[in-house]
Amino acid sequence: MIPEAVEPRRALIGEYVLGLLEGPEASAVRELIAHDRDAARMALEWEQHLLELADELPPQTPSLVLWERVQQSLGWAPASRGTPADGFTRWWNSLGLWRLTSGALALLVLLSWLPGVLREAPVGASFTAVLQVPGESAKPGWVVTVDGDGTLKLESLVADQIPADRSVQFWTLIDPKDGPRSLGLIEPGKGTTLSAEQIGAVQAGQLFELTLEPSGGSPLDRPTGPVLYIGRAVLIAGN
Missing domain, CATH: 2.60.40 (Immunoglobulin-like)
Known part of the structure; x- marks a missing residue:
């Protein structure tokens, strides 16, 4: 059931954007976003906040053990035992990355609501x-x-x-x-x-x-x- 109060509704939409909802609950939120202007804006705000949060994370090369686990989780057949950096770009660009990190991102965002997305732009931006x-x-x-x-x-x-x-x-x-x-x-x-x-x-x-x-x-x-x-x-x- 979709909450009527603004903040619980915003939190639920945030869970949807992060991919944490499934089945009827996800379908209900998807329908809400498609037909409710305020809900659509909330979804876009969440996407913007999460993109900004991801931009703050420095790139890290996973260890060999972690890299093999990532390959298994994404269904990739390990063709060779090369270094993790060999496939890091493919891993970073994969939709699977968002599935793996969605829980951590959700925790970070829910613990600390990010400030507004509007920023002063430099001249010539x-x-x-x-x-x-x-x-x-x-x-x-x-x-x-x-x-x-x-x-x-x-x-x-x-x-x-x-x-x-x-x-x-x-x-x-x-x-x-x-x-x-x-x-x-x-x-x-x-x-x-x-x-x-x-x-x-x-x-x-x-x-x-x-x-x-x-x-x-x-x-x-x-x-x-x-x-x-x-x-x-x-x-x-x-x-």
Whole structure:
């Protein structure tokens, strides 16, 4: 059963993002994220927090004994008894790593709630954001890149079929107190470029989303339709 109180619901969504839920409980949370805007944002906040936490961990080469156990856990046949570093890159990039470390990450995050994801960006910083179907981290649909001079490029990875009486609208959100800001209408399957003047300053953790709106766009100064794709900006380079 999904908790009504905000903090228990946030904690449950965090467990889902970490892959700690199974069966009907996982299905219930997945359904909630797909249809509830606040739940989707909570899931993205958890993903951002965990990515930041992982970035703080220095790379470590496992011992030979540990490396063999990792291979067995992931179902890899040990072709040779080479050094652990020989397969470390493959191990680090594997989805299995997240399964192995999810319990430890959950404990760290639950013991110490990380501060907000918004950070001051250095001058000339570059950002990227992968926009995904809400609650479906394996379904990227669009990629946002912001280069050092502030130009934003939105590129499509999918070719969605949108009803003729609907429009796709691009939004951004920095501070919930200020509310979302429209970045215009987007033609499905086709990218767009926006200038720094149109975008304004970008920060790590800034939210970008595409919503399905009535023809011509939302009649209000905020999204009114379902979220199609959503993601947060991540700092990739800074002077």
